[in-house]
Amino acid sequence: MSNSKTIIFAEDTVHIAQLLKFKLEKEGFNLIHFPSGVGVTEGVLKYKPDLVLLDIMMPVKDGLTVLKELKSNPSIAHIPVVLLTANSHEEYVIKGLQLGATDYILKPFASAELVLRIKNILKMR
Amino acid sequence: MFIHLDIFTFLALTIFALLIITYILVIQVVLLRLLHGYQAKQEQKFIAVWEGKIFNYLESDEKPVTLVKKIRRGKYFYLLRYLREFLLMLKGDDFKKLSALINETKLQRFLLSQLKSGSPKKINEAAYFLGLAKSVASRSVLQKKLRSQNASVFLSSALALARLNDIDSVFDIFRNARRFKFVSKDSLLAILSEYSNEICKPLLLNLKKEKNTLIQSITITLFRHFKFYQAGETVLKIIVYSQNKDVIIESIKFFCTIEFVKSATALRTLINHPKAEVRAEVLKALAVLGDETFEQRIWDRMYDPEYEVQYNAVTTLIKLIPGSEEKISNFAYGNLKDRAAAIARMVLSERNIKN
Numbered sequence: 143m144s145n146s147k148t149i150i151f152a153e154d155t156v157h158i159a160q161l162l163k164f165k166l167e168k169e170g171f172n173l174i175h176f177p178s179g180v181g182v183t184e185g186v187l188k189y190k191p192d193l194v195l196l197d198i199m200m201p202v203k204d205g206l207t208v209l210k211e212l213k214s215n216p217s218i219a220h221i222p223v224v225l226l227t228a229n230s231h232e233e234y235v236i237k238g239l240q241l242g243a244t245d246y247i248l249k250p251f252a253s254a255e256l257v258l259r260i261k262n263i264l265k266m267r
Numbered sequence: 268m269f270i271h272l273d274i275f276t277f278l279a280l281t282i283f284a285l286l287i288i289t290y291i292l293v294i295q296v297v298l299l300r301l302l303h304g305y306q307a308k309q310e311q312k313f314i315a316v317w318e319g320k321i322f323n324y325l326e327s328d329e330k331p332v333t334l335v336k337k338i339r340r341g342k343y344f345y346l347l348r349y350l351r352e353f354l355l356m357l358k359g360d361d362f363k364k365l366s367a368l369i370n371e372t373k374l375q376r377f378l379l380s381q382l383k384s385g386s387p388k389k390i391n392e393a394a395y396f397l398g399l400a401k402s403v404a405s406r407s408v409l410q411k412k413l414r415s416q417n418a419s420v421f422l423s424s425a426l427a428l429a430r431l432n433d434i435d436s437v438f439d440i441f442r443n444a445r446r447f448k449f450v451s452k453d454s455l456l457a458i459l460s461e462y463s464n465e466i467c468k469p470l471l472l473n474l475k476k477e478k479n480t481l482i483q484s485i486t487i488t489l490f491r492h493f494k495f496y497q498a499g500e501t502v503l504k505i506i507v508y509s510q511n512k513d514v515i516i517e518s519i520k521f522f523c524t525i526e527f528v529k530s531a532t533a534l535r536t537l538i539n540h541p542k543a544e545v546r547a548e549v550l551k552a553l554a555v556l557g558d559e560t561f562e563q564r565i566w567d568r569m570y571d572p573e574y575e576v577q578y579n580a581v582t583t584l585i586k587l588i589p590g591s592e593e594k595i596s597n598f599a600y601g602n603l604k605d606r607a608a609a610i611a612r613m614v615l616s617e618r619n620i621k622n
Binding site (some may be wrong): 155157158160161164168249250251252253254255 | 318322326349352353355356357358359360361362
């Protein structure tokens with residue numbers, strides 16, 4: 143995997159965000175973290191990442207709102223988006239996929255699986 | 268004059284005493300805030316030091332005992348609170364390694380001693396973390412705690428046993444829950460839904476002989492939560508004779524979730540149930556489980572005395588019967604003074620806005 147791949151991820155649970163950052167950076171990705179959905183679209187426009195990882199349930203601005211913004215902007219709509227959501231909110235996954243998300247991961251999740259899915263998505267592009 | 272002086276003295280003394288009390292309270296609040304701030308800082312320092320160590324431990328072959336032995340007893344709860352989110356949100360190897368920090372170290376001994384203490388606060392904290400870490404060693408103590416007279420101890424022990432997926436305790440949880448008036452159906456459901464779907468088989472066996480309507484209702488809600496299709500036939504038998512509104516409504520929702528088409532016959536009768544909530548739920552379910560043979564019955568419900576039933580009748584007709592939207596539109600705008608037509612107009616406007 144090339145070291146130049148950049149991932150923007152939005153996750154409000156601080157420790158989980160730290161762990162994901164640790165795991166993904168170890169795999170050679172550049173990580174840009176947002177603690178909520180606020181500023182993510184602007185971040186994507188600015189950094190043009192290779193992938194966006196979005197937690198659905200976040201304060202102030204949720205993941206689905208961000209996803210809608212990303213997919214409605216033609217200059218960034220092609221960037222794959224992976225959703226992270228709690229098992230109990232499975233219904234949001236369908237909505238997310240309808241809105242154009244590439245994949246989803248349900249919490250509780252195995253970080254190894256998440257890394258593999260991200261690698262696969264990036265490999266297929 | 269003499270009396271006036273006394274009153275003034277009394278007032279002065281009272282004000283002085285109140286000032287002293289206020290002063291003590293303010294000092295106490297300030298001290299508590301300082302203490303809380305100090306503890307928060309200590310916890311942040313602890314995390315700053317230990318986060319990297321824990322992440323490295325996840326990637327290495329380091330034994331959990333080696334890592335935890337470096338932590339002093341006074342800081343156990345810093346580690347436990349730090350692990351909390353991970354234990355809730357991770358599975359697989361990460362979960363195994365992180366839960367081993369509790370289950371295979373002196374932390375487990377510490378928590379078990381807290382669990383055996385007489386303090387409900389300590390018991391609740393210990394039960395919470397032992398449950399999160401799925402500590403099998405705590406099972407027998409937790410089972411005993413289900414018989415506690417303290418409701419919070421009962422609830423925290425039940426939750427821990429559910430997280431441990433201790434199927435043997437399910438009926439003990441039901442039995443003991445009845446002792447507490449304020450242990451609600453929702454709190455029991457929240458606890459029992461922490462079990463895996465393995466809970467469904469024993470619940471199904473029990474449902475066949477269960478007479479308590481609260482347990483029936485909770486059981487059927489859990490079947491819905493786990494999408495336990497095998498319970499369809501048994502629940503269908505219950506809905507036919509049940510007089511309990513909750514049991515009927517939960518059964519209908521369950522049929523809808525598992526798309527149990529066989530239940531349509533029962534719904535045909537229940538569409539005229541005396542309770543409006545049941546009629547409204549039947550109509551909602553018919554959008555999934557019904558067919559065109561229900562059309563006239565659903566039209567009839569548009570004249571139901573209850574608003575929610577009328578509303579559901581219109582939405583179900585639109586979803587269920589192809590081309591019905593035009594028919595409803597003609598009805599809605601051709602009968603301007605009719606109440607059912609007014610509701611139909613409202614549903615149609617809502618659909619237009621959504622589209």
